[in-house]
Amino acid sequence: MPCLKEQVLDLLKKGYPEFVSGEVICRALGVSRTAVWKHIQALRSAGYDIEAVPHAGYRLISVPDRLYPGEITRGLNTSFIGQQVYYYDRLESTNRTARELAGRGVAGGSLVVAEEQAGGRGRMGRSWFSPYGCGLWFSVILYPEVNPLHAPPLTMLAAVAAARALRRTAGVKAGIKWPNDLLVNDKKICGILTELSAEMERVNYLIMGMGLNVNIAAHQFPPEIRETATSVLRETGRRSSRVALLQDLLAELEYWYLRWQREGFAPVLDCWKELSVTLGRPVRVFTMKESWEGWAEDVDTDGSLLLRLPGGEYKKVVSGEVSLRPG
Amino acid sequence: MPCLKEQVLDLLKKGYPEFVSGEVICRALGVSRTAVWKHIQALRSAGYDIEAVPHAGYRLISVPDRLYPGEITRGLNTSFIGQQVYYYDRLESTNRTARELAGRGVAGGSLVVAEEQAGGRGRMGRSWFSPYGCGLWFSVILYPEVNPLHAPPLTMLAAVAAARALRRTAGVKAGIKWPNDLLVNDKKICGILTELSAEMERVNYLIMGMGLNVNIAAHQFPPEIRETATSVLRETGRRSSRVALLQDLLAELEYWYLRWQREGFAPVLDCWKELSVTLGRPVRVFTMKESWEGWAEDVDTDGSLLLRLPGGEYKKVVSGEVSLRPG
Structure with missing residues (x-):
């Protein structure tokens, strides 16, 4: 059950682009006019632009470019991946926080997302540039019932999901460099860092961490990666909705994860091969x-x-x- | 550098079974008579039986049956395994605490040991009976530079080390049941739970957890495992020094770990086969x-x-x- 603030937002979104009267909101949620006003103020503080006109009511003007849990889960087409969101303005790294949460046994499919990472990490201990509000820096917590020896393909599954979402929702022709870097025109647009905690015979938990460059302009990249990294903005010339891209990516992730559970790794691998920019080179x-x-x-x-x-x-x-x- | 209390204990151990005069201790450590007395009292509280006779000095009568860090490291024949000891009276499980310590990056080879585990765990989520002061319940933290795919044999290495120490120091003919249970006369005397945290391509840390039944009498075992579990006491009819057995086991562990690093898994496997009670059955x-x-x-x-x-x-x-x- 979403909190009242989220419910007010839902009503405004449903009414968009029309006004929704204060009285309608009061009746729908069973709260006072003062309470509604308080939630409208809270939404405004969170960045929602809401017009208030006497006798007309409230009208949503714009939604902030934030990865708020409510924005992610509203319209998210999955059954478990991303249904529970741990949202942070700034984290050292989403994988690190995801490990702590997984150790406490949070729900499978839980999403850890931050607007910015202070110490984002890529494979082999390298750093990952994760500036505020311009990318998708997130981790998904999974509890696959699998021998750790059979876990490595899951990182390729993540690459398939990300490449397909990038192609469909962001309109960039991402390809996969073995095993799991995503490139557009030979420049890196997305990195994946999969980590696991395991006994010798079973996985305790698995963390799929991703860094996906969305709205980073060319000049924002540090000089040392400016020639080798890219973003959706750089490739398409326009800013994209991070929420829409994340939702598609999470749905892809769940689709391939469930398919892997049912059919094994072969279908994932076939799709990986189609998206590969490594093979034959x-x-x-x-x-x-x-x-x-x-x-x-x-x-x-x-x-x-x-x-x-x-x-x-x-x-x-x-x-x-x-x-x-x-x- | 050991603390003053440990240094006082060292002098008493060197003097054993003779008296060591208070003045000799004062001079050796550069402290006052009052300070020496304070440390003697602290040692007595920790269970050391120390005789004090005017004009003669102090004499060590007996050492408590505790796995104190100083007892473990004194005379420990290793270069890194067990040199750093995290000692606890009671833990939920030593593996759990070891994971937390490893996450903070404590030294490789660090030993986590407890007199008792409240929730000791074995493989496949089973519980492990870990009563106070009667066994070796411990975990060793390692940072092997290895692909996680190649980590599983390390659990067999741990079994080899434990079986050899049990044979030599405790005098029980332990054999290994694949992959890493230790049996004596088909009854389990030691279990090993190896856990790891890894990226897909490298191990962050590896925890070797062991539960070794030393001085548990037959009647102490819960009825449901009384017929399938055993201990050194049960097999030999006498109480053994847990410290001596642990020291030998840690030395074995380091020997085989270094050998595995130099020569790979083959020598470990050869020794495992010699100690196996599974093969050919x-x-x-x-x-x-x-x-x-x-x-x-x-x-x-x-x-x-x-x-x-x-x-x-x-x-x-x-x-x-x-x-x-x-x-």
């Missing part, structure tokens, strides 16, 4: 200790990259960093 | 979903159990619970 792969040049031939059933080396042998790469070479 | 294996009867033929290079089914085919079991059948 000459690449260099770096692991913690070594690096190889070769041809990214295929992806194995467990998600490993099959690299064809210059001598013709195949190298199965379980983890590492790929750089695409000019073909 | 008819078994039933239960996984979360299925169960099979067959012959425990061998263990694969990744630690999986190779089960020969009645029809002659082989089944590779990554995780599960084995029950030994009469041969």
Whole structure:
């Protein structure tokens, strides 16, 4: 049951773009005129632009560009992913807070989202630029009943969901670089950091963390990543609704997660291959200790990259960093 | 640098079984007679029996049966495992506290030990009976630089270390049931619960939790496990020093851990096979979903159990619970 403030907002949204009279709101919610006024003021403080005209009532003018729980869950087409939202203005990192929440056993599918991350992290301990209000910095908490050995493909599932949402809702042709970076025109637009807590035989919880650059202008990027990173704004020339993109992404995530539970990894992998920008290209792969040049031939059933080396042998790469070479 | 109380204890231990004069202690530590007396009183409160005789000085009579950090580290033959001890009288579970400490980044090899666990846990969410002062309930925090896919054998390494320490120091012929239960005469004497926190490509931290039944008398076991569990006391008929057993076990653990880092899993696996009570026996294996009867033929290079089914085919079991059948 949403709080009264959310219910007032709902009525204004339903009435949009018309006025909704104070009396209608009072009757619908069973509260006094003073209470309604108090909630209108609270909504205004939260950034909602609401016109108040005597004898006409209240009218919603605009919604703030914020990832408020009510904005995310209203119209969210999922059964569990994103239905519980932990919203923060600023966090060290959403993965970190998600780990704490998962340790306390919050609901599966819970979403942790922040307008800004002070210490956003990417794979291999790298930092992730997460400025205020311009991106989707979030983590989803899952409790898959799976042996931890079979968890790695879930990070590729997350990449599939993000790429499809980016294509459909944001209109950018995102492709996946093995295993889970999202690129547009060879520039990174989205990074995924999946973390898990597990016993040897079962996963306690799994955190899918994503950083998706939405409304970051070119000049906002720090110089050192300006040439290698991009955003929806940069690619399309216009600002996008972060809420709409997040809702689509969460719905995609749930769709593929449920499908993976029913049918296993094969359908995910097929879709991953279609969205891949790695396969069929000459690449260099770096692991913690070594690096190889070769041809990214295929992806194995467990998600490993099959690299064809210059001598013709195949190298199965379980983890590492790929750089695409000019073909 | 140990605290003054520990240094006073050290001098008494060095002097044992003779008296050590108050003046010698004062001079050695550069403190007053009053300070020495204060530390003697603190040691007595901690359970150390110390005789004080005018003009003769102090004499250590007995050491309490406690897993005090100073007792564990004094004479501990390791370079990092167990050198930092987090000691508690009572914990919910040592693994749980170890996870919190690891999240804060305490030193690798740190030991978390408790006299009693209120909610000791074994594999698959089962409880582990952990009464006060009668066992070794502890966890070791490690930060192996390894892909999480390659972490599972570490739980078998822990079993090897525990079995060898039990044989040498406690004099009980412990054997390993796949993957990591320790049995004596088909009764469980030690359980191991390894947990990890990881990104898809690297381990953040790994917790090796162990519960080892030392001085638990037969009648102390709850009826439901009295027939299936045992202890060093039950097998040998005498109480053993928990400190000595723990020290040997930590030294074994470090030896095999360093060897695994240098040489990989093969030497660990060879030793595991020698100590196995599973291989070459008819078994039933239960996984979360299925169960099979067959012959425990061998263990694969990744630690999986190779089960020969009645029809002659082989089944590779990554995780599960084995029950030994009469041969």
